[in-house]
Amino acid sequence: MDEDELLAKGREVQAQLWPQVAKGPGGAFPAAQLAPEFFSYVAKSAFGMLWSRPNLAIRDRSLVTCAQLAALGQAEELKAHLRGALNLGISKEELVEVMMQTAIYAGVPAANAALRAAAEVLNPPE
Amino acid sequence: MDEDELLAKGREVQAQLWPQVAKGPGGAFPAAQLAPEFFSYVAKSAFGMLWSRPNLAIRDRSLVTCAQLAALGQAEELKAHLRGALNLGISKEELVEVMMQTAIYAGVPAANAALRAAAEVLNPPE
Amino acid sequence: MDEDELLAKGREVQAQLWPQVAKGPGGAFPAAQLAPEFFSYVAKSAFGMLWSRPNLAIRDRSLVTCAQLAALGQAEELKAHLRGALNLGISKEELVEVMMQTAIYAGVPAANAALRAAAEVLNPPE
Amino acid sequence: MDEDELLAKGREVQAQLWPQVAKGPGGAFPAAQLAPEFFSYVAKSAFGMLWSRPNLAIRDRSLVTCAQLAALGQAEELKAHLRGALNLGISKEELVEVMMQTAIYAGVPAANAALRAAAEVLNPPE
Amino acid sequence: MDEDELLAKGREVQAQLWPQVAKGPGGAFPAAQLAPEFFSYVAKSAFGMLWSRPNLAIRDRSLVTCAQLAALGQAEELKAHLRGALNLGISKEELVEVMMQTAIYAGVPAANAALRAAAEVLNPPE
Amino acid sequence: MDEDELLAKGREVQAQLWPQVAKGPGGAFPAAQLAPEFFSYVAKSAFGMLWSRPNLAIRDRSLVTCAQLAALGQAEELKAHLRGALNLGISKEELVEVMMQTAIYAGVPAANAALRAAAEVLNPPE
Numbered sequence: 001m002d003e004d005e006l007l008a009k010g011r012e013v014q015a016q017l018w019p020q021v022a023k024g025p026g027g028a029f030p031a032a033q034l035a036p037e038f039f040s041y042v043a044k045s046a047f048g049m050l051w052s053r054p055n056l057a058i059r060d061r062s063l064v065t066c067a068q069l070a071a072l073g074q075a076e077e078l079k080a081h082l083r084g085a086l087n088l089g090i091s092k093e094e095l096v097e098v099m100m101q102t103a104i105y106a107g108v109p110a111a112n113a114a115l116r117a118a119a120e121v122l123n124p125p126e
Numbered sequence: 127m128d129e130d131e132l133l134a135k136g137r138e139v140q141a142q143l144w145p146q147v148a149k150g151p152g153g154a155f156p157a158a159q160l161a162p163e164f165f166s167y168v169a170k171s172a173f174g175m176l177w178s179r180p181n182l183a184i185r186d187r188s189l190v191t192c193a194q195l196a197a198l199g200q201a202e203e204l205k206a207h208l209r210g211a212l213n214l215g216i217s218k219e220e221l222v223e224v225m226m227q228t229a230i231y232a233g234v235p236a237a238n239a240a241l242r243a244a245a246e247v248l249n250p251p252e
Numbered sequence: 253m254d255e256d257e258l259l260a261k262g263r264e265v266q267a268q269l270w271p272q273v274a275k276g277p278g279g280a281f282p283a284a285q286l287a288p289e290f291f292s293y294v295a296k297s298a299f300g301m302l303w304s305r306p307n308l309a310i311r312d313r314s315l316v317t318c319a320q321l322a323a324l325g326q327a328e329e330l331k332a333h334l335r336g337a338l339n340l341g342i343s344k345e346e347l348v349e350v351m352m353q354t355a356i357y358a359g360v361p362a363a364n365a366a367l368r369a370a371a372e373v374l375n376p377p378e
Numbered sequence: 379m380d381e382d383e384l385l386a387k388g389r390e391v392q393a394q395l396w397p398q399v400a401k402g403p404g405g406a407f408p409a410a411q412l413a414p415e416f417f418s419y420v421a422k423s424a425f426g427m428l429w430s431r432p433n434l435a436i437r438d439r440s441l442v443t444c445a446q447l448a449a450l451g452q453a454e455e456l457k458a459h460l461r462g463a464l465n466l467g468i469s470k471e472e473l474v475e476v477m478m479q480t481a482i483y484a485g486v487p488a489a490n491a492a493l494r495a496a497a498e499v500l501n502p503p504e
Numbered sequence: 505m506d507e508d509e510l511l512a513k514g515r516e517v518q519a520q521l522w523p524q525v526a527k528g529p530g531g532a533f534p535a536a537q538l539a540p541e542f543f544s545y546v547a548k549s550a551f552g553m554l555w556s557r558p559n560l561a562i563r564d565r566s567l568v569t570c571a572q573l574a575a576l577g578q579a580e581e582l583k584a585h586l587r588g589a590l591n592l593g594i595s596k597e598e599l600v601e602v603m604m605q606t607a608i609y610a611g612v613p614a615a616n617a618a619l620r621a622a623a624e625v626l627n628p629p630e
Numbered sequence: 631m632d633e634d635e636l637l638a639k640g641r642e643v644q645a646q647l648w649p650q651v652a653k654g655p656g657g658a659f660p661a662a663q664l665a666p667e668f669f670s671y672v673a674k675s676a677f678g679m680l681w682s683r684p685n686l687a688i689r690d691r692s693l694v695t696c697a698q699l700a701a702l703g704q705a706e707e708l709k710a711h712l713r714g715a716l717n718l719g720i721s722k723e724e725l726v727e728v729m730m731q732t733a734i735y736a737g738v739p740a741a742n743a744a745l746r747a748a749a750e751v752l753n754p755p756e
Contacts, residue, residue, distance in 0.1 A: 002632040030497035031490065038478045038493060042486055045675035046230040056223035060189060064224050067190035068197040068231045073325075073451075074487035076494075077231075097182035098190050100290045104172040105194045105203075107611040108294055109326035112283065115290060116328075119282035128254040156623035157616065164604045164619060168612055171297035199577075199703075200613035202620075226668045233485040234672055235704035238661065241668060242706075245660035298608040308601035315564060316571035316602050320609045323572040325451075329609075349560035350568050352416045356550040357572045357581075359737040360420055361452035364409065367416060368454075371408035380506040423549035424734040434727035441690060442697035442728050446735045449698040455735075475686035476694050482676040483698045483707075534749035535742065542730045542745060546738055577703075578739035580746075 007040060010048030016058060017084030062088050067098050070114035071106040078114060082121040092122045133166060136174030142184060143210030188214050193224050196240035197232040204240060208247040218248045259292060262300030268310060269336030314340050319350050322366035323358040330366060334373045344374045385418060388426030394436060395462030440466050445476050448492035449484040456492060460499040470500045511544060514552030520562060521588030566592050571602050574618035575610040582618060586625040596626045637670060640678030646688060647714030692718050697728050700744035701736040708744060712751040722752045 001009070014021070032039055051061055062085045069078040085095055099118050103111035127135070140147070158165055177187055188211045195204040211221055225244050229237035253261070266273070284291055303313055314337045321330040337347055351370050355363035379387070392399070410417055429439055440463045447456040463473055477496050481489035505513070518525070536543050555565055566589045573582040589599055603622050607615035631639070644651070662669055681691055692715045699708040715725055729748050733741035 003636070006633070030501055031493035034497045034501055035474050035478055035493050038481070038489065041478070041675075041679055042481070045671075045679060046486055049671055049675060050227050050230060053223060053226075055217075055219040056227075060186075060220070061223075061227060063186060064190055064193035064227065065231060067193050068228065069487065071194040071197050072232060072485070072487065074231070074491070077487040077490065091181075093181040094186070096287050097179060097187075100179075100287055100293070101176050101182075101187060101190065102194065103290070103294070103611075104176060105191060105200070105611045105613060106198060107324070107607075107609045107614070108298060109321065109324065109329040109609060110611070111290065112329065113326070115283035115287050119286045123282055123286055129258070132255070156627055157619035160623045160627055161600050161604060161619050164607070164615065167297075167301055167604070168607070171293075171301060172612060175293055175297060195613065198611070198613065200617070203613040203616065222665050226665060226671070229485075229668070229672070231485045231487060233481075233483045233488070233702070234676055235483060235699065235702065235707040236485070237668065238707065239704070241661035241665050245664045249660055249664055302605050302608060305601060305604075307595075307597040308605075312564075312567060312598070313601075313605060316568055316605065317609060319568035319571050320575040320606065323575050324610060326609070343559075345559040346564070348413050349557060349565075352413055352419070352557075353554050353560075353565060353568065354572065355416070355420070355737075356554060357569060357578070357737045357739060358576060359450070359733075359735045359740070360424060361447065361450065361455040361735060362737070363416065364455065365452070367409035367413050371412045375408055375412055381510070384507070419549075419553055423545075423553060427545055427549060428731050428734060431727060431730075433721075433723040434731075438690075438693060438724070439727075439731060442694055442731065443735060445694035445697045446701040446732065449701050450736060452735070469685075471685040472690070475683060475691075478683075479680050479686075479691060479694065480698065482680060483695060483704070484702060534753055535745035538749045538753055539726050539730055539745050542733070542741065545730070546733070550738060573739065576737070576739065578743070581739040581742065 003044060006044040006048035008048075009052050010043035010046070013047040013051045013058070014043065017062065017087055018080070019087060059088050059090060063090060063094070063098065066095060067102065070099055070102045071110060073106075073110055073113060075113060075117040078117050079121050082118055086121075095122060129170060132170040132174035134174075135178050136169035136172070139173040139177045139184070140169065143188065143213055144206070145213060185214050185216060189216060189220070189224065192221060193228065196225055196228040197236060199232075199236055199239060201239060201243040204243050205247050208244055212247075221248060255296060258296040258300035260300075261304050262295035262298070265299040265303045265310070266295060269314065269339055270332070271339060311340050311342060315342060315346070315350065318347060319354065322351055322354040323362060325358075325362055325365060327365060327369040330369050331373050334370055338373075347374060381422060384422040384426035386426075387430050388421035388424070391425040391429045391436070392421060395440065395465055396458070397465060437466050437468060441468060441472070441476065444473060445480070448477055448480045449488060451484075451488055451491060453491060453495040456495050457499050460496055464499075473500060507548060510548040510552035512552075513556050514547035514550070517551040517555045517562070518547060521566065521591060522584070523591060563592050563594060567594060567598070567602065570599060571606065574603055574606045575614060577610075577614055577617060579617060579621040582621050583625050586622055590625075599626060633674060636674040636678035638678075639682050640673035640676070643677040643681045643688070644673060647692065647717055648710070649717060689718050689720060693720060693724070693728065696725060697732065700729055700732040701740060703736075703740055703743060705743060705747040708747050709751050712748055716751075725752060 065081050066085055069081055082095055099111060099114040102114050191207050192204065192211055195207055208221055225237060225240040228240050317333050318330065318337055321333055334347055351363060351366040354366050443459050444463055447459055460473055477489060477492040480492050569585050570582065570589055573585055586599055603615060603618040606618050695711050696708065696715055699711055712725055729741060729744040732744050
């Protein structure tokens, strides 16, 4: 598979997670202006080479990604992947359980921070 | 629920993950001799209060735990939970995918360390 | 001890750290709306089962908590626990020493971040 | 060398990294008001005792510092040291490569966060 | 104070923590052969400039150091500082409480690792 | 560029770092038996797509990698990359300075651990 095909394969996975983004123009945020090739690298490697592998359902890949981002304290990325998880059909209740369980393995402050981030994505608008 | 019931509920979850351990005498390792009450605390709180909650399948709890331990570089705990995951019916192939994908979110050295730990548990004896 | 008693015991420890909060209605912030049971879990387990144990003075528990939160880069939680430490009678000068010493064990940027957070809580209003 | 000389030596290194700051009054930010002695400690120890050592060019010390701060997720400190790196003659393109390569060793979210911070410092004003 | 005095002051603090080591020849371990100046740097800066400051009792400095090393997963350094804490009169029971409480802030695996390290230092020989 | 070309390009970079390994049979260690595709993924993505980019000298990529691995506490990977750095012509003295300077940004215990690992690679056999 050549790099254009890897990119297309990666974009296809990303479109399952974030259908709205995939349709948009993309690339306008400051980091993408600074290093546009980084984001095509991520699409080709992370999404085109790993997320698209067989042997693990994409729903499970999404769930474990949310869990890792919560454990690592990566709040920005976590919010994006929680949106992706909802788009793949994972329930809000399941995601809250993952955030809560983070307290055991990464500590209560990490779980608190994950729930703060999750509240921005998962709380129903009133 | 009183503390004895929480402990029993936690032990029940632990027995699903590690049936062999649950049958053994337990408590003989050095940290357990130093702080025996810590391990009943973990059984009551982590397993009795969180793992036993509804809304997320125990198989999913196990999968996300392996993912978090890999991301956090906790190799000892990871080996124990990989054994637990196998006991719950998660396949070796699924677990290898989770370890590989850790490279995206926690870096290649974390994934390498996780695969080194996993090789001790998942490689078939020859 | 049953879960209601654990909760009451945990709330009692929390009231020593944060008397103002204990008197308020509580539970109105977004993460608490998303996962109210997480916060009663923390009260029962962290405060009811660990902070309330004998063998270490509550003043020492507070001091080591501030030290760990500074080392782990958990600025939000650090600010709350610095307020708690002041309420328990630990001096501002002692807390500043703990933040400074963090530079040795977690690096200068972690100490800087801890002092930035501490300045919000400890600097006298002019 | 006595402590005043260590301080002077440290300030000299800092002035190479941040000539503008070295000329200013300094010390007005909240953390410096809370713990002024911490910042003279850092000048004496980190800059006076380590950065000023022979055997590694100051340009290399700056480059590896940016790399470590990106890997550790210390965005505030990273922005200051990216400015210092530019002042020492390291190119914007070299710095972007270091941030991108962080994805391998600390994960894609760490590299993303580093690029977000770098965009504030390195993006040309329009 | 000149650097020789800082070194002497740092060595004095180290001798309170580790009287046996202070009397020995020192410097024979591999890292000290590779970088002998690093260890005099640490004695001068960490111990001579920070640990020897007023405003926080040395017993409290020792306690918070053990707490931070447990939270950061630095098992080698933790064992050395647990020995130092015992030499300063902190009880084994207090140290076990600190290790247990680490589970709240850094997660159960970090507390487990700290207790494993502590068991090597604190368990009474039979 | 197709995946075989990416792999060849990555292997070429790896051969500059580790000429001995590149000539050997490879792939015999346990993690490689468990997940052989992970190691070709790393060769293609990390080495074929990032390390082989222009704009930053390979000597600088090696230096910042050693710095990041020291800061992250990845001792196994650090030892491999210190060997690579020597093969690229970086001096033992430069590498020791990088390890020492790690104390500022990641703390003294991280620098200690890095020097312990480095002593295995850099100490001349007697």
